[in-house]
Amino acid sequence: MTALRELAFPAPQNPHDVYALSTSKGAGYIDPSSGKRLAWQDNDVWQRVHETLFMLHTGEGLWWLALVLGVTSVCVPALAVSGIWLWASRRQAMPKLAKNVCAREADMVILVGSESNATWGFAAAIHQALTRADLRVHAASMNDLSPRYMKAKRLIILTSTFGDGDAPSNATQFLQKFAGLDLFAPVHFAVLGFGDRRFPNFCGYAHKVHEALCAKGMRPLTDLGMVDRQSESAFRKWVEQLSAALDVELELQYQPSLPRTIALRLVERKDYGTDTETFTSVLRFVRSSQANSAWQGLFNIRLPAFQAGDLIGIVPSGDTVPRFYSLASASQDGFVEICVRRHPNGLCSRYLTSLNLGDSIDAIFRTNASFRPAVDAAPLILIGAGTGIGPFVGFIRQNTARRPMHVYFGARRSGDSFLYGEELRRLMDTRRLTVLRTALSSPAEKTYVQERLLADAATLRELITRGAHIMVCGGSDMARGVANAWERILAGSGITVNDLKERGSYVEDVY
Structure with missing residues (x-):
């Protein structure tokens, strides 16, 4: 019928x-x-x-197809709302620039790549200085690259670097868009990179952008500029070079741009070690609120989404530059956990390790997708030293499938200085952690993690043949020593550390 x-x-x-x-x-x-x-x-x-x-x-x-289409149609309003929200969030992150002319009418274009909004403060200062010099300037995010720069003869790019030489979130489409432009009006350019010299690929994305512009036949106004940890003096020095190249006197009035933060409240801490060389704190925070306690009980104040191994940026009191730490927890844990060693001259580490229970901090979150366990059942070889054990503890806690996890941990001393000692033993008992090899660098033992690796060379080679993944977290000196040890372990196998890195089986989070 x-x-x-x-x-x-x-x-x-x-x-x-x-x-x-x-x-x-x-x-x-x-x-x-x-x-x-x-x-x-x-x-x-x-x-x-x-x-x-x-x-x-x-x-x-076709009832099943009608059902699928019906469900899809229900999702359309949600997608529309979320799309508008993301667009509005990106726009809100941009500062309000006076006399920011449209792309078609600009004499000069400034494009900005920023993950935490800090780079926009430097861009705003240059925009204002050029505008005061009677130039018509258009500023936008790098992802908003346009072919409509009809009158512009010069392009200025200010960009930070995310992760290991990657683009910040509002610049991820730039290189692809730029490569697809057959004609591009500006013929001269200048690139200024922002980063942290403690990371191996300092200003790596700025290098990529500079090379792409040169390959397109554009001519640099200045050498590639690089600013370490948002140094205002380095920024001003580069602007002086730009001013000379443009033959325009630039009156710079720089105002630091604070990143967008959320408030966290310290609810638990555990301290390890007593002297200045070993004193380290494991700190746990929950989401804080400006509302009074009666209102807080009525609402579930959620944390932003993050995974163990992602990064949290802490803005110390009276400062504007966030310092980043690896997370030892995931948002589903309901808390934010970091492991911080107090450095004698470290502004942020001294600030964090001096917090009392109930104190609040301002923080931002960054994804670190390149430093997460591969989603398969292959063994994991986790190699860290000092506070580098933090994200690994987060990975092991989540190992409910009992995936083989082999940890090589370099610590200074045993006893009360051994980070996560009790918890690592419990994780071994529950078989979430398979093997724990420790190397103590105290004068009494003087053993390093790379020596433990070499001692287990035969076992590690066998794990690599089973498709094992290697993750390294800690200081750059330790990471170089570990990489050299792996070259010796893999000698004669036809595999190198670079081979493993290229196929994503060897990843690092190095500082």
Whole structure:
């Protein structure tokens, strides 16, 4: 009966009349006395299209497809709202720039790549200085690169670097867009990179952008500039070079741009070691609120989404530059956990390790997708020293599938200075941690983690043949020593550390 569309009965006063029948397949006539089909014609193309649409709307025949389309249509408003929210968030992160002309009318274009909004403060200072020099300037995010720079002769790019030489979130599309532009009006450019010299690929993304512009035939106004940890003096020195290249006097009025933060409250801490060389704190925070305690009880104040191994940036009191730490927890744990060693001259580490329970901090979160365990059952070889054990503890806690995890941990001393000692033993008992090898660098033992690796060379080579992944977290000197040890372990196998890195089986989070 679901195929029936229309049935017309014979007229009672006409004994020769017939049934007129229309179905999803076609139309015809039926003899009322014999029931035989007198004539029939199948649907043509347009009628078949109509029937398909009819089934989608009614669910007849293609009910499963109609259900899928129905669910999809319900998602459309949510996607629209989330898209608008993301767009508005990106726009809100941009400072309000006076006299920011449209792309078509600009003499000069400034494009900005920023993860935490700090680079926009430097860009705003240059924009204001150029505008005061009677230039028509257009500023935008790097992802908003446009072919409409008809009058612009010069392009200035200020960009930070995310992770190991990657683009910040508002610049991820820039290189692809730029490569697709056949004609590009500006012929001269200048690139200023922002980063941290403690990381191996300092200003790595700025290097990539500079090289891409040169490859396009554009001519640099200055050498690639690099600013270490948002140094204002380094920034001003580069602006002086830009001013000379443009033959324009730039009156710079720089105002630091604070990153967008959330408030966290310290609820638990555990301290390890007593002297200045070993004193380290494991700190746990929860989301804080400016509301009073009575209102806080009525609402579930959620943490932003993050995974162990992602980064948290802490802004010390009275400062504007965040310092980043690896997370030892995931948002589903309900708390934020970091492991911080107090450095004698470290502004942020002294600030954090001096916090009391109940104190609040301002923080930002960054994904670190390149430093997460691969999603498979292959063994993991986790190599860290000092506070580098933090994200590994987070990985092991989540290892409910009992995936083989082999930890090589370099510590200074045993006893009360051994980070996460009790918890690591519990994780061994529950088989979430398979093997724990420790190396103590105190004068009494003087053993390093790379020596432990070399001692287990045969076992480690066998793990690599089983597809094991290697993750390294800690200081750059330790990471270089570990890489050299792996070259010795892999000698004669036809595999190098670079081979493992290229296929994503050897990743580092190095500082």
